[in-house]
Amino acid sequence: MRNDPLPSSHASFWEDCLEIFYAPAAVFRRREAEGFFLPLVVLVVIMGALFYLTRSAMAPIFDAEFHRAAAAAIKDNPKITPEMMEQSRVMTRKFAGVVVIGFFLLGPFVVGLMLWLAGKLVEARQELTTSMMVATYSFYPRILEGILNAMQALLLPESRLTGRYSLSLGVGRLLNPDTVSPLLLAVVGRIDLFTLWVTALLALGLSVTGKIPRGQAAIAAALVWLAGGLPSVLGALRAS
Numbered sequence: 001m002r003n004d005p006l007p008s009s010h011a012s013f014w015e016d017c018l019e020i021f022y023a024p025a026a027v028f029r030r031r032e033a034e035g036f037f038l039p040l041v042v043l044v045v046i047m048g049a050l051f052y053l054t055r056s057a058m059a060p061i062f063d064a065e066f067h068r069a070a071a072a073a074i075k076d077n078p079k080i081t082p083e084m085m086e087q088s089r090v091m092t093r094k095f096a097g098v099v100v101i102g103f104f105l106l107g108p109f110v111v112g113l114m115l116w117l118a119g120k121l122v123e124a125r126q127e128l129t130t131s132m133m134v135a136t137y138s139f140y141p142r143i144l145e146g147i148l149n150a151m152q153a154l155l156l157p158e159s160r161l162t163g164r165y166s167l168s169l170g171v172g173r174l175l176n177p178d179t180v181s182p183l184l185l186a187v188v189g190r191i192d193l194f195t196l197w198v199t200a201l202l203a204l205g206l207s208v209t210g211k212i213p214r215g216q217a218a219i220a221a222a223l224v225w226l227a228g229g230l231p232s233v234l235g236a237l238r239a240s
Helices: 013-019 024-030 037-076 082-121 128-138 141-155 182-188 193-210 214-228 230-239
Strands: none
Touching: 013 024, 013 037, 024 128, 024 193, 037 082, 037 128, 037 141, 082 128, 082 193, 082 214, 128 193, 141 193, 182 230, 193 214, 214 230
16 A cells, blocks of 8 residues: 655745735744744835835825815914925935835734734744744735735826825725814724724634734724824824
8 A cells, every 4th residue: 555645734934925815824823933023024115116116106195185284284284384384295205115125024023023912912932033024024014005006006097096095995985085083094994894903813813823812812902903003093183
């Protein structure tokens, strides 16, 4: 009788980059003891490239957000002149790429730390570096979001590109940023497909690598989701 070898559970890094979208639990199990440097580099490079390739298409959204913020700033401080705001707009656009790259470079570290701390509250047995790995792979749906947003920006009329939530697949898309409360927009803007997808991956990764039931991991991931919305909420409160 022939004894066929058992199929190997090992997969290449590039297979993991694809499987995180449809078999994330397997990726987290395989990479539990691995580092997060390479997936982080790939994430940053792809998101940086997406930004520079699509910035022309996304320019109306940037301008809408900037003009809204400028109007609020001038209202609070009448000494600010349109010339000063124009200089600020030019500088902001110049360094926008640095901000985007910095977000995807540092974001997984921050989210990984928050997930690790939240995991302690639900008795997860997870190393901090493993939490960073989970957070890094959990950011990968943002790649699809970037591609989808660029496609929408190219296809939709410019009048529809009224703000950052105008392309989201969530509640924020239904609200007019010029009339709705900034605080309300900051809260409901977190209820969108890709943010919830990232949160679900955080919960699954914590469950797999932290050796806890998924219900407990979901509680920790929900805490991270809430914490992730605090900067937008605080910014909205300051703008109110």
